[in-house]
Amino acid sequence: MATKQQEKSQQTMQELMASAIELFGTKGFANTSVAEITDHAGYAKGSFYRHWNSKDELFLQIVEQKFKQYRATRHDRVQSAADLEEAMNIIWDFLETILSDRNWSAIFLEFTVYSATSEPLRKLMNKSDYRLSNHVFAELMRKHVTSDFPAEKIGALNTALFEGYLIQRALNSEVLSLKDVREAAIALAVKNGTRRD
Structure with a gap:
């Protein structure tokens, strides 16, 4: 107590x-x-x-708590998905939750770029507690990937598209919509991660 x-x-x-x-x-x-x-x-x-000890440490704790909240709603749904396409849609529902809080996604993008300037911080940001890491993504998707394409690569491609979209949005670029990026990410994952008979 x-x-x-x-x-x-x-x-x-x-x-x-x-x-x-x-x-x-x-x-x-x-x-x-x-x-x-x-x-x-x-x-x-x-x-x-x-x-x-620092503002960086505070921010990492905030990120960790935010991602725990987001992930709590995502994990079970992904595990029960019927196939890779459904699992990817669940992942993108999760990512859209992050994007719906415009301030939070802008802060997260700023801190991600800032962390690239510090080797220790960069290593921490690549841990699964602080972002949609390739490892976490691979573990979520592995059972839905039916091809020989590595689940880690699907995760890396998905993360790159998501973080690239964050940058585009921060720059007020209207070339790509969230719908465009989501559809491209899902199509790319399904194309590479599904065995063709």
């Missing part, structure tokens, strides 16, 4: 995370300081550093 101090600490952490998400959404990750996060939440900077 949690003590009152542990409950207060958890509440402080959640309030700081909520403050960070709000500020990252309005100002961007790079333009938001730890001091602004703590001021906005009504805490001293020391409260922040009791929970995280």
